[in-house]
Amino acid sequence: DIQMTQSPSTLSASVGDRVTISCRASQTINDWLAWYQQKPGKAPKLLIYKASSLEKGVPARFSGSGYGTDFTLTISNLGPDDFATYYCQQYHFYSPWTFGQGTNVDIK
Amino acid sequence: EVQLLESGGGLVQPGGSLRLSCAASGFTFTTYAMGWVRQAPGKGLEWISGVSKNGLQTYYADSVKGHFTISRNNSMRTLFLQMHSLQADDTAVYYCVRKDADLIDFWGQGALVTVSS
Numbered sequence: 001d002i003q004m005t006q007s008p009s010t011l012s013a014s015v016g017d018r019v020t021i022s023c024r025a026s027q028t029i030n031d032w033l034a035w036y037q038q039k040p041g042k043a044p045k046l047l048i049y050k051a052s053s054l055e056k057g058v059p060a061r062f063s064g065s066g067y068g069t070d071f072t073l074t075i076s077n078l079g080p081d082d083f084a085t086y087y088c089q090q091y092h093f094y095s096p097w098t099f100g101q102g103t104n105v106d107i108k
Numbered sequence: 109e110v111q112l113l114e115s116g117g118g119l120v121q122p123g124g125s126l127r128l129s130c131a132a133s134g135f136t137f138t139t140y141a142m143g144w145v146r147q148a149p150g151k152g153l154e155w156i157s158g159v160s161k162n163g164l165q166t167y168y169a170d171s172v173k174g175h176f177t178i179s180r181n182n183s184m185r186t187l188f189l190q191m192h193s194l195q196a197d198d199t200a201v202y203y204c205v206r207k208d209a210d211l212i213d214f215w216g217q218g219a220l221v222t223v224s225s
Binding site for chain 1: 152153154155167169203210211212213214215217218
């Protein structure tokens with residue numbers, strides 16, 4: 001199975017900051033990479049798919065980049081509603097879906 | 109509005125069985141593959157099972173293969189997960205998910221399954 005490694009595990013930031021989360025796949029997944037946001041007690045919500053495509057309704061301050069094995073989620077101008085845990089997930093066709101271990105963005 | 113509503117969770121003894129249901133509404137159920145993802149308390153996300161649009165193809169993670177069975181009833185617009193031989197490490201919130209092509213694009217609110225004596 002493809003392993004997904006996120007860093008950092010925890011990130012402390014302030015409203016207005018630019019935040020970057022990394023995700024690395026154990027083998028190439030082209031751009032079959034999604035990012036999800038999860039708040040406590042809630043289901044995950046799709047933010048980004050195909051590594052860099054923004055899901056409808058998601059604010060433009062979220063962006064994704066990368067190809068192959070290295071990917072990044074960037075939140076520019078962190079808003080008060082953005083404190084949450086973020087997961088990357090690969091959905092390469094010939095492999096079981098796997099998720100990163102999550103990055104918790106909390107208030108500094 | 110797309111909705112996925114799980115039911116059937118609860119407390120079960122080790123070795124017991126449970127069946128989860130997921131009622132879908134707000135979209136054409138038969139045009140989407142579906143699946144289940146679980147999250148143990150305080151832990152990350154684990155995909156465990158998927159089923160094709162017509163229900164004929166099923167997929168399982170190694171961790172549940174042989175003791176979980178996924179199925180769907182398209183006339184009832186419902187997804188199921190039959191779980192047998194449950195153990196403590198199956199304790200988790202189980203999310204019903206909709207699959208658009210190969211992407212999870214929508215999640216239910218989750219059903220908590222607790223395996224404990």
